[in-house]
Amino acid sequence: MxxxxxxxxxxxxxxxxxxxxxxxxxxxxxxxxxxxxxxxxxxxxxxxxxxxxxxxxxxxxxxxxxxxxxxxxMMYVRVADADASANRVLELGGEIIQGPRTMAGDIYYMIKDPAGAVLSIFSSTG
CATH class of the missing domain: 3.10.180.10 (2,3-Dihydroxybiphenyl 1,2-Dioxygenase, domain 1)
Structure with missing residues (x-):
């Protein structure tokens, strides 16, 4: 990417x-x-x-x-900090489906929003 x-x-x-x-x-x-x-x-x-x-x-x-x-x-959206965004998902009533996963220097989470829609978020690890 x-x-x-x-x-x-x-x-x-x-x-x-x-x-x-x-x-x-x-x-x-x-x-x-x-x-x-x-x-x-x-x-x-x-x-x-x-x-x-x-x-x-x-x-x-x-x-x-x-x-x-x-x-x-599945769409993959870049965020500033995948770990922080994943924590925010949980705070806002969403769910972590998978993650964290790392691939090619990026960290990924597959999330589900409160309505049930699924999206992947990722950021660079370094």
Whole structure:
């Protein structure tokens, strides 16, 4: 992910049981190009814009760290301090679904707001 301002939506992932067929669905419906990302014993996928090739989303199997997630588009929003924002979630009646997790120098939390909507927040660890 690139460094964007606090509050920016930096990434989107779709988590589904069968990412293989669903990535093809989106490629045919909206024209995205696909690329594979090895997750060990299976592949998840990147989705990129035709023409520029800019990668804008992922389509992921509901396995590994995504096991048990319902089919959904997940947005990832940059915050100043993921730990502090996670504490604020709890203070305001939300829920931490997963986290903290670290990946590529960032710390992540998957949260649920008081209405039940799900979002991921993250910040740099260093």
């Amino acid at each position: 690139t460094d964007k301002p606090i509050g920016a939506i930096e990434w989107r992932d779709l988590t589904v049981d069968d990412a293989d067929s669903v990535k093809d669905f989106y490629a045919q419906v909206v024209g995205w190009n696909t690329g594979s990302v090895s997750m060990g014993d299976y592949d998840d996928y990147t989705m990129s814009l035709p023409g520029s090739g800019e990668t804008i989303a992922g389509v992921c199997h509901a396995r590994g760290s995504n096991a048990g997630l319902p089919p959904q588009w």
